[in-house]
Amino acid sequence: MxxxxxxxxxxxxxxxxxxxxxxxxxxxxxxxxxxxxxxxxxxxxxxxxxxxxxxxxxxxxxxxxxxxxxxxxxxxxxxxxxxxxxxxxxxxxxxxxxxxxxxxxxxxxxxxxxxxxxxxxxxxxxxxxxxxxxxxxxxxxxxxxxxxxxxxxxxxxxxxxxxxxxxxxxxxxxxxxxxxxxxxxxxxxxxxxxxxxxxxxxxPEEQRSISFLATSLAHGCAGALRLQHDQLDPAGSILRSGDKPVLSLLLLGSKTSVDWQEKRIAETLTGLGLVRSETGSGHEDWSEPPLPAIAPAAFRLQARPTECGALSECLLRHCGTLSVVPAAGIVEGVLAEGSDEDVLHAVQEIASTPLSGGYLTWQKLPASVKHQIDSMGPKRDDFELLRGVKHTMDPAGMFSPGRGLGGI
Ligand SMILES: Cc1cc2nc3c(=O)[nH]c(=O)nc-3n(C[C@H](O)[C@H](O)[C@H](O)COP(=O)(O)OP(=O)(O)OC[C@H]3O[C@@H](n4cnc5c(N)ncnc54)[C@H](O)[C@@H]3O)c2cc1C
Known part of the structure; x- marks a missing residue:
């Protein structure tokens, strides 16, 4: 002992x-x-x-x-x-x-x-x-x-x-x-x-949030990618679905640099047809909202930034809400309420979305669906390495057995 x-x-x-x-x-x-x-x-x-x-x-x-x-x-x-x-x-x-x-x-x-x-x-x-x-x-x-x-x-x-x-x-x-x-x-x-x-x-000395309305998720993604291309990168960005999708941007830095960045970003985005919405300030808008308790399922997709526009348009029909972080290639969706059968069907359709190099994980799934789908997404090429790491670090298999990728 x-x-x-x-x-x-x-x-x-x-x-x-x-x-x-x-x-x-x-x-x-x-x-x-x-x-x-x-x-x-x-x-x-x-x-x-x-x-x-x-x-x-x-x-x-x-x-x-x-x-x-x-x-x-x-x-x-x-x-x-x-x-x-x-x-x-x-x-x-x-x-x-x-x-x-x-x-x-x-x-x-x-x-x-x-x-x-x-x-x-x-x-x-x-x-x-x-x-x-x-x-x-x-x-x-x-x-x-x-x-x-x-x-x-x-x-x-x-x-x-x-x-x-x-x-x-x-x-x-x-x-x-x-x-x-x-x-x-x-x-x-x-x-x-x-x-x-x-x-x-x-x-930072100054933190400011600015928002723009887009005509579609693809339009909002194109605007965000243009900012990246023009090296006007905001510190944070989020595009949320809605009648008019809203692209919110967080600017951090000295007051002079934030003023300059805001002016250049507004010129660039309005030039692309986005419309300026309200201005806010601070981090308070930037903490992620928790998943609604009634949401039956939620996914997170990591893809190429250039693919996010098309992917989000395609996945939107399954979702109650959808948000995109275009610069980081993240698309997150919360599924609309429905019967168990509807949810399973939507989950299967989303899981079969073709991706060139990205991956999909399920942040929330009903236990009944977890029997059929790996929450962590399909096994990747490095799966055997991952299994080896698990075996070395936790040979007794004591920590969260079954919960990891591929059930390790
Ligand atoms: C909608 C949504 C959006 C989110 N967005 C973000 C985001 O933008 N940024 C971000 O950082 N996070 C984000 N998260 C993830 C999450 O909220 C936190 O990052 C983190 O998991 C919260 O910590 P917790 O104490 O609640 O962890 P828990 O929920 O208690 O645990 C999470 C996992 O960590 C393991 N764990 C917990 N403590 C330890 C420990 N001491 N040692 C080993 N393993 C441990 C648990 O076993 C579990 O697998 C998001 C989550 C949701 C649902």
Missing amino acids: SSSEQAVRPEMPVSTDVEFMLDGRSPDAVLEPASEQEALESLAWATRNGHAVVPVGGATHWQFGNLLRAEKWAALCTCKLAGIVDYSAEDMVVTARPGTTLAELQAVLAQQRQFLPLTSPLPQVATIGGIVATNRQGRLRAAFGAPRDRLLGARIATSSGKVIRGGGRVVKNVAGYDLCKLFAGSQGTLGLLTEITLKTNPM
């Missing part, structure tokens, strides 16, 4: 909780470690009791993934594993425990006029562990990249009862393979992130 197993306390927090339902199944236990050592004890407890473990932060994106393949499972909640460990404003580097919410982190950084360019929905609830494990980024992606691009280091508790460390607390931190990046987007299938180091950004 390992030292961490001997240390398991009889009062290990174990309960059942319907809040943590996954595809209609409630967990057999909920574990809430308050330190890295307690996280290792929780994993040892799960090993001894034959439970699979699914990490959970704010549960805002927890339903994303294939069906869990385990008889007994525990939700490993990071709510008590929270707080900032270290923040060096001069070096623009922050280290936090995984259960720290995005809002909490932004509030601390704002005191030093810094921020993390991440736009998770429900920032008061979404945790930095979940954000890194999901590696999802939407509206600001073209300018700031994904959470992976901000990740400098991490500590991870593994199913073998050890803590591994990748990267560090400095910007130039890696010689050789950058191990911690492997956990960005791992969706809780490889291990539990127990500490995360990220690089921060300076807060």
